[in-house]
Amino acid sequence: MHKEFEIKEVTFDVDGATVVGTLRIPDSARPLPALAVAGPIAGVKDQVTDNWGKAMAHRGYMTLSFDHRYFGGSSGEPRQYEYPRHKVADIRAAFGYLAHRTETNPRRIGALGICAGAGYMASAVVKDDRVRSWAAVAGVFHDVSREREWLGDRYQAEIDRARQARAHYEETGEVLMVPAVGKGDVILPTPEALEYFGTERGATPNYRNEVALMSKEHLLGWDVQGLAPKIKIPTLMIHSERATSPDLARSFYEALAGNKEQHWVQAAGQLDFYDDHACIDAASASLAWHFRNTM
Numbered sequence: 001m002h003k004e005f006e007i008k009e010v011t012f013d014v015d016g017a018t019v020v021g022t023l024r025i026p027d028s029a030r031p032l033p034a035l036a037v038a039g040p041i042a043g044v045k046d047q048v049t050d051n052w053g054k055a056m057a058h059r060g061y062m063t064l065s066f067d068h069r070y071f072g073g074s075s076g077e078p079r080q081y082e083y084p085r086h087k088v089a090d091i092r093a094a095f096g097y098l099a100h101r102t103e104t105n106p107r108r109i110g111a112l113g114i115c116a117g118a119g120y121m122a123s124a125v126v127k128d129d130r131v132r133s134w135a136a137v138a139g140v141f142h143d144v145s146r147e148r149e150w151l152g153d154r155y156q157a158e159i160d161r162a163r164q165a166r167a168h169y170e171e172t173g174e175v176l177m178v179p180a181v182g183k184g185d186v187i188l189p190t191p192e193a194l195e196y197f198g199t200e201r202g203a204t205p206n207y208r209n210e211v212a213l214m215s216k217e218h219l220l221g222w223d224v225q226g227l228a229p230k231i232k233i234p235t236l237m238i239h240s241e242r243a244t245s246p247d248l249a250r251s252f253y254e255a256l257a258g259n260k261e262q263h264w265v266q267a268a269g270q271l272d273f274y275d276d277h278a279c280i281d282a283a284s285a286s287l288a289w290h291f292r293n294t295m
Contacts, residue, residue: 003027005057012097014069014090017076021066021094022050023101024057031105033295034062036094038117038124040274041082041188041219042180042197042211044072046204048114048274052137055284056112061291062103063112064094072206078175080208082187082215084120084222091124099130108132108295112287114273115244116140119224122252126230132295135236135287138243138273141252144223155220162217169214177210187211187219190244192270201275228255234294235260238283240267261290 008023022045026032035056039048049065056063068090069076070083091111099106111134113121118139125131148155165176179186181198188197196202197209225248235256239249241264253262263286265279272279 002058003060005054010064010097012093014093015086017069018074019066019069019090019093020073021045021064021097022053024053024063025103026057026060026062028060030103031108032062032103033060033108033110033291034064034098034101034104035110035112035291036091036098037063037065038087038091038111038113038120039065040115040117040197042071042080044204044206046072046206047202049117051275051277051280052112052114052284055280056287059284059288061110061288062098062101064098066090066094067206070212078169078212078214080175080177080210080215081212083218084123085218087120088123091120092128095124095128095130106130110134110291110295112137114138115270119222122224122227122231125233126227131233133234133236133291134231135238135290136249137238137283137287138240138267138270139237139249139252140244141224141228141248142219142222143225143248143251144221146248147220151220158216159220162214162220165212166214166217169212176213178213180209180211182209187215192244196271196274201271225252225255228252229257231256232258234258234290236287236290237262238265238273238286239263240265240269240272242267243270243273259294 045065053063053065067074070081118136181194
């Protein structure tokens with residue numbers, strides 16, 4: 001079951017930026033089924049997506065994990081810019097890259113999103129005929145109406161602040177940053193995010209604990225819930241009651257239009273889906289079954 005695989009560091013271009021990725025090619029009969037993998041906000045491929053890329057490569061799937069433009073080893077300015085529309089474009093470029101690899105069966109391309117990467121994948125797979133099936137693991141499916149409710153009067157104030165930061169960048173070239181994790185004014189304020197991204201647990205040379213402040217202009221207005229009725233390809237969602245926003249995962253699942261399946265699993269929290277090998281191994285078995293039967 002656990003196949004050996006070859007690792008290749010690869011690049012592909014998106015809108016003039018060079019995206020750096022890791023391709024894992026199983027020692028299996030060609031052509032291979034292939035998966036593009038996306039992960040958490042501000043993360044780099046050496047963290048969560050590589051863990052899932054390895055797990056699925058062991059199960060016979062060629063996988064591509066990559067640093068989105070503006071992050072890690074990929075190029076693009078401004079740095080640390082979390083812009084959902086550009087992340088979606090990067091993912092679609094990854095689909096195209098996989099489709100043109102000689103090792104790939106272009107009729108068997110799938111998508112896997114973990115955490116916020118599930119929301120980006122949801123947007124990427126809508127009306128993309130290259131993708132036959134997709135899956136979301138511990139997905140975070142943003143709901144703008146819920147975001148407004150949580151932040152109250154701060155919602156518009158934060159957007160205005162982000163727009164001012166963008167105007168500052170356009171006028172001066174200086175990127176105003178806020179920490180990705182920590183205490184106070186941060187992008188990811190949860191204790192779990194700090195436990196992973198703010199400690200040795202998630203440390204890697206390419207990771208920087210900062211995000212361009214102007215990212216909030218796009219993040220706060222990014223709605224994923226409305227995408228669900230547009231998704232017609234087979235979907236597998238794996239989530240836990242102790243993972244992030246299980247209620248949003250339920251509402252997204254209920255609104256999906258195509259063939260769908262949802263697995264609720266035991267986990268201590270969101271981080272089990274980042275780097276707990278037992279959790280990843282169990283979930284990857286379900287993912288392999290899903291992709292084998294739907295693409």
